[in-house]
Amino acid sequence: MSISLKNVSYSYKGKFQTVKAVNGVSYDFEAGKCYAIIGKSGSGKTTLLSLMAGLDLPTEGEILVNGKPTAEWNRNQMRRDEVSVIYQNYNLFPLLTVQENIRYPLDLKGMPRKEAVALAKEVRGRVELPENYDKRLPAHLSGGEQQRVAIARTLAQGCKIILADEPTGNLDTATTMNVVEILRSLAHNDGCTVIIVTHDPAVAELSDVVLQMRDGKWV
Ligand SMILES: Nc1ncnc2c1ncn2[C@@H]1O[C@H](COP(=O)(O)OP(=O)(O)OP(=O)(O)O)[C@@H](O)[C@H]1O
Ligand SMILES: [Mg+2]
CATH class of the missing domain: 3.40.50.300 (P-loop containing nucleotide triphosphate hydrolases)
Structure with missing residues (x-):
C-alpha cells in the first residue's frame, strides 16, 4: 500500500x-x-x-x-x-444516524447487514464514542464527535x-x-x-x- x-x-x-x-x-x-x-x-x-x-x-x-x-x-x-478522504466539515449524511453513516461504505460494498452492524459498532468504539451514539443524528453531535464519526466511517471502509x-x-x-x-x-x-x-x-x-x-x- x-x-x-x-x-x-x-x-x-x-x-x-x-x-x-x-x-x-x-x-x-x-x-x-x-x-x-x-x-x-x-x-x-x-x-x-x-x-x-x-x-x-x-x-x-x-x-x-x-x-x-x-x-x-x-x-x-x-x-x-x-484511498479515503476526511474533510474539515466532516461530510456526514445529515439524515442518516451515526451508525448508518459509518455503515454507508459497507452497505455500498454489499456487506451483509449483520456483519456491517458489527463492524460499525467496533470502529465506533475505536474512536471512543459510546454505544448510545449509534442512533443519534450528526446535527446533535459536537464538531469533534462528528469528526470521529467521519474517521470511524473511514476505518470501516478499510x-x-x-x-x-x-x-x-x-x-x-x-x-x-x-x-x-x-x-x-x-x-x-x-x-x-x-x-x-x-x-x-x-x-x-x-x-x-x-x-x-x-x-x-x-x-
Ligand atoms: N476551481 C479552481 N479554479 C481555478 N483556480 C483554482 C481552483 N481551485 C483552486 N484554484 C487556485 O489554485 C491555487 C491552489 O489552490 P488550493 O485550493 O490548492 O490551495 P490551498 O493550499 O489548499 O489553500 P488553502 O490553505 O486556502 O485551503 C490557488 O491559486 C487557487 O486560487
Ligand atoms: Mg485548501
Missing part, C-alpha cells in the same frame, strides 16, 4: 488565464507514517490532495497508488477500496491510504489533539499511510514528516 507522486503538476485552465496550482512535485509516501502538508493559503495543498484522492488527474506527471497510475485505475473503485484536508480546522485544541492521536494510531498501529493538510503547527508537530508547499512546489 503506497502512494507516490512523480513530477506531478496541475493547471486550472480558465477562459482568460491558467493557474498552475501544483508545479512538478515528487514524493514517495510510506505506509505506517503520518505526514503533514503545510503551506500558505493558495499554495496548492487541496489541489494536490484531490489529485491523490483521484478526484481529478494530474495535467503532467503521474500519481501511483499501489504502483498503478491514477489514470489507469477505475477511480470510483480506487476511492472505494484504497482503506490503507487516508487523506485529510484540515480535519481539525473547526475543532478546539483538546479535540484537535484527540483526533490527531486517532489518525496517528492509524498510521503507527494499523500501517496506514496518513496524510494531513493542516494550518495548525501543533498538528504538524505530531506528524512524522512535515512537507511544506509554496507556489505549488515543495519548499
Whole structure:
C-alpha cells in the first residue's frame, strides 16, 4: 500500500488565464507514517490532495497508488477500496444516524447487514464514542464527535491510504489533539499511510514528516 507522486503538476485552465496550482512535485509516501502538508493559503495543498484522492488527474506527471497510475485505475473503485478522504466539515449524511453513516461504505460494498452492524459498532468504539451514539443524528453531535464519526466511517471502509484536508480546522485544541492521536494510531498501529493538510503547527508537530508547499512546489 503506497502512494507516490512523480513530477506531478496541475493547471486550472480558465477562459482568460491558467493557474498552475501544483508545479512538478515528487514524493514517495510510506505506509505506517503520518505526514503533514503545510503551506500558505493558495499554495496548492487541496489541489494536490484531490489529485491523490483521484478526484481529478494530474495535467503532467503521474500519481501511483499501489504502483498503478491514477489514470489507469477505475477511480470510483480506487476511492472505494484504497484511498479515503476526511474533510474539515466532516461530510456526514445529515439524515442518516451515526451508525448508518459509518455503515454507508459497507452497505455500498454489499456487506451483509449483520456483519456491517458489527463492524460499525467496533470502529465506533475505536474512536471512543459510546454505544448510545449509534442512533443519534450528526446535527446533535459536537464538531469533534462528528469528526470521529467521519474517521470511524473511514476505518470501516478499510482503506490503507487516508487523506485529510484540515480535519481539525473547526475543532478546539483538546479535540484537535484527540483526533490527531486517532489518525496517528492509524498510521503507527494499523500501517496506514496518513496524510494531513493542516494550518495548525501543533498538528504538524505530531506528524512524522512535515512537507511544506509554496507556489505549488515543495519548499
Ligand atoms: N476551481 C479552481 N479554479 C481555478 N483556480 C483554482 C481552483 N481551485 C483552486 N484554484 C487556485 O489554485 C491555487 C491552489 O489552490 P488550493 O485550493 O490548492 O490551495 P490551498 O493550499 O489548499 O489553500 P488553502 O490553505 O486556502 O485551503 C490557488 O491559486 C487557487 O486560487
Ligand atoms: Mg485548501
